[in-house]
Amino acid sequence: MKVRILVSFKDSVLDPQGQTVTNALHTMGYDAVMNVRQGKVFDLDLEGVTRKEAEALVPEIAHRVLANPIIEKFDWEILKVR
Template identity: 45%
Template sequence: MKARVHVMLKDGVLDPQGEAVRHALGHLGFSGVEGVRQGKVIELDLAATDKAAAEVEVAQMCDKLLANTVIEKYTVEIV
């Protein structure tokens, strides 16, 4: 089973990488972009066979390592 974790900065947290991308897009002629938030996607191959247990385990991974929960939020998708 696979898990996909989407990690993004929380609303209100400054995103300098997103702002750099927005600025670069403007220089490339894409003037309609008013904001960019950049995040990361982490894919995990799991040995688990129970979807609910896998979701709980991946959430624990996020809380302990994969996301900085002070400034980041995450979603877990079991696929």
């Protein structure tokens, strides 16, 4: 099974990397870009895991390892069941 986890700052947390990208794009003339938020994506290959097991396992991994729950949130989805 292939799953994708997206980790990004909570909306209330400042995102200096995203702000830097926004500024760079404005400098280059891309004025239509009002705001950029940057995050991380993790694509995991899981083996021998049912959909039900994944629904417990993936949030646990995201919460314990991939995201800092104080300042970050995560979303996840199944890309391929196989």
